[in-house]
Amino acid sequence: MKNQDPKWQAEKQPVWLVAAIKKTITSLPGGYAEAAEWLGVTQNAIFNRLRTDGDQIFPIGWVMVLEKAASNAYVTDAWSRERGGYHVPFVEVDTDNEEIGIKLAELVGRLGDLVNAYRQYITDGVVSQQEWHDLNDIAYAFRVTLxxxxxxxSRVYCEPEKGDAPVCGTGASGALTKHCVE
Known part of the structure; x- marks a missing residue:
């Protein structure tokens, strides 16, 4: 028996999830047509799974394929934010001081973006809902970069703690075993 309760439908595939999936699809150069090619389905199959009043859901496996194809993590980020956390993309193990400097410059730039947006948004004494959303987006990007x-x-400069295995299960030597020691 189908449950046609609209509240259940919203919980089954929340608006934030559908928005993130659509953002991922439209970030592909070919949009929905390219997404259909990647998934081996028709565009209608995609549209049917993104309808708010539909009885189908968008499979998580499809999301994974499309995020990889689009080289972004819009759905992963949205999911993390919905759960009160944030998604930190993996940083390549082969890094050096120059890459750390670049990441630090990016971090300072993101902090500047946050300060500038804050100053701009409070000039009228009210932060609108859209401005609040924008501030949160900037702050989220800052936290991820941090x-x-x-x-x-940690990976470049911290010594492994005593007792750490030389290689973790990921296959990346020391990637999960390095910790700064006092």
Whole structure:
């Protein structure tokens, strides 16, 4: 028996998830047509799974394929934010001081973006809902960049703790075993 309760439908495929999937699809150069090619389905199959009043859902496996094809993580980011966290993309193990410097410059730039947006948005004494959303987006990007910077510092400069295995299960030597020691 189908449950036609609209609240259940919203929980089954929330608006934020559908918006992130659509953003991922439209970020592909060929949009929906390219997404259909990647998935081996028709565009209608995609549209049917993104309808708010539909009884089909967009498979998570499809999301994974499209995020990889689009070289972005819009859905992963949205999911993380919805759960109160943030997604920190993996930083390559082969890094050096120059890459850390670049990441630090990016971090400072993002902090500048946040400060500038804050100053602009409070000039009228009210932060609108859209401005609040924009501030949160900028702050989210800042936090992700901060964590990537700290990960790079850890991987390049921190000594492994005693007792750490030389190679973790990921196959990346020391990628998960390095920690700064006092």
């Amino acid at each position: 964590m990537q910077f700290l990960t790079l510092v």
